[in-house]
Amino acid sequence: MLEKMRIMVVDDNTVNLATVEQDLKDKYEVVPMLSGRRAVNYLYQKSVDLILLDVQMPIMDGIDTLREIRTQPNGTTVPVIFLTSKKDKNTVIEGSKLGIMDYITKPFDAEDLQQRIESVFKRLGRFPMEEDELLKRVREIIEDLNEGRDKGAKHKMEEVLGYQINEEIAGRLKNAQEKMGHEQKGAAISMLERVTRLLEKNMNTTSKSSAMPISTGEINARLLYVLDDLNNFKIREATGKVVDLQKFDLPDYVGVALNEVKEKLDSYDDDEAEQLVRDLLEKIKKSNAYQMGNKKEKEAPKDDGSASYHYSRLL
Incomplete structure (x- = not known):
């Protein structure tokens, strides 16, 4: 099972922090920060996969916070989404200079927030794919190959490899992709079937380690x-x-x-x-x-x- 991606949320409003954490906690590990200074100090030692940064904050606003973040080893390239009640010209200009990936205007709903985050991760090729979804996709590729839909299989393989996948699984998928490129269909199918067995084993092991018994x-x-x-x-x-x-x-x-x-x-x-x-x-x-x-x-x-x-x- 993939580890949850870590998202830092920086906002001086505790209600906003709690709301965003509630919206994201099932899918991501949320790191709430009440001030820009705390966020910068955190990034001095640890890393995150994305930052949701409120622009309107006292003492150290979002733009100043991001300037500081970009000086930290763990903050130079981290993707950032601005949370703002008003998208003024200065915010857009300064944000662009500092590499902002997106802006979300308050108030926003959970679905919009999730979609914006997923969009950023997909653009970066870092969006995680859950193992059950991956298993489904791999089975579809095998079916396409068996039915002679080689072009469709290759396209689906490229899509799958655009996601963040367990390194061991990704290596086998790339091996199968290479075999498909050399018209070694049988060998590719064999490798993909091995991947499905590995995924099924991982999913069963993960579920059994934490699942409740049932008669x-x-x-x-x-x-x-x-x-x-x-x-x-x-x-x-x-x-x-x-x-x-x-x-x-x-x-x-x-x-x-x-x-x-x-x-x-x-x-x-x-x-x-x-x-x-x-x-x-x-x-x-x-x-x-x-x-x-x-x-x-x-x-x-x-x-x-x-x-x-x-x-x-x-x-």
């Missing part, structure tokens, strides 16, 4: 709800339930199958997704863990039924 009975129950949503043409709801289920510590075969289900849902192929869910339910029912759960339930003492977990409703 096969509960997995079965949640999949039945997914199936119900699909039968009622509720793709968005079904996708949400699949994503929630993927957060748990799942058996390997369940994790792999859910990745395939999610891929079909993302492409609105609900028929294929439904069939994959049904196939997975059958595998779960045949598993030792599920059958043992049923056996224990049947042997358990009867009570008033208020607290017992009934596996019969899951079948």
